[in-house]
Amino acid sequence: METPLVSIITPSFNSEKFIAETIQSVQNQTYQNWEIIIVDDCSLDKTLSIVTKMALLDNRIQLFQSEKNSGTGIARNTALTKCKGRYISFLDADDLWKPQKLEKQIDFLKTNNLPFTFSFYDCIDEEGKSLNRTVEAPRNLSYRQLFFCNYVGNLTGIYDVNYFEKIAISSIRKRQDWMLWLTILKKIKTAQPLPESLAFYRIRENSISASKLDLLKHNFAVYRTFHGFNIVVSLLCMTGFLFTQLIIKPGYIKKVKL
Template identity: 35%
Template sequence: MVDLVSIITPAYRAAKYVGKAITSVQEQSYPHWEMIVTDDCSPDETREVVARYAQRDRRVRLMAQITNQGPAMARNASLGQAQGRFIAFLDSDDWWLPAKLERQLDSMRRSGAALSYTQFRRVDQDGGKEGRLIKVPDRLTYRMLLGNTAIATSTAMVDRKQTGDFQMTKTYYDDFALWLKLLREGHAAKALHEDLMRYRLLQGSVSRSKINSAAKVWSTYREIEGLGIASSSIHFSRYACNALLKYARF
């Protein structure tokens, strides 16, 4: 039986980059996928760009939010239409290498992991300059992930046969909150030590504000996970150290 992979892509002001993301999916060696791109009321031509790809390839589907609600709700709109056993996440400004789906599916079938993630490299805004390889730990438990930045959204894949259906929480780090929820429930998260994704660094991106990001991680501990101040402080210290190591050099 062939397993369908549903690819979840929120898009906002992505007209310049989303075509690269879609093309990288179309170039996958594994052909059994659907890509559901939800435009979150972009003021640019994001919707028109995605529509052109969807007209040429029925595996690409465009959804459109009526109001701007943020990436978590855009992901939920896509998830609501997803038909695949496996859910893969790809942000509109990132892209995959051609063997990503094939290699990651094979790894998950062998390991039995409900959640998997891969290595990747950062690239500059124009996509021409590649950074160093970002390595990842072999596995992650709930407690380990609380103090780690290892799972990049566009590398993640979830097996819904194991986890059941899920939705994103409307919070700043909705992806981090989901990984924590799955691990808290006892699901296994394992790495594929292969370089399979490119993460684009955009100038002025909200996620590039370290102070803001740190505050949102703390908020995740306290408001989403319900951790006390002492426990939050311990995990935050580990998270900050790992983030410094990860972002110390390009």
């Protein structure tokens, strides 16, 4: 059975607390034909030494350093130039994959003849403890639905380079993943998730997901800068976004029974 190479893009910055566990979650994959491209954005902690030691023991781990701190978008684009795989996937330096993540997604792509997919994911806190929440998504995600809400967890998305070629990440400092999925959905119109939780998303105290005000600010920037809308249209789009967040999306967040 063919096992095409999967390239995993991981930007890092001051990630010493999480990076080893993140890499280990990749090493624990049942699908083993992968490379992880880590681009460090001038960390000031022990991130570099941790990754360097792990890379010496596993040549599938590749480490590159930014010349100056430029944000995750630039780091991801740098990693993109180094990728050699047929499939591009993403994993931030504090998130985790479940062991069968790649195997199940590659099989799902092949079986359904898809160029892109994603999955559900569980939420954990900064210490790795379960928050008893699973984030799901529409089973047939349309561009219109994605336009008003990013249903695709960055740590779950994977696309076929043979179909799309490599897709550059937006230079906007935040919400690059949403803009990437919008670019993909604009071409293929709809996307199907693998309807199973395959990853753990870590919610940190200083993250955008933890700050509703920052989330609104950065989403507004997507409508203004990425889509190029004027202020009035962007505000109307934000109204649709807020409606989706308050009324529609909560139905896709499931509480896990203890």
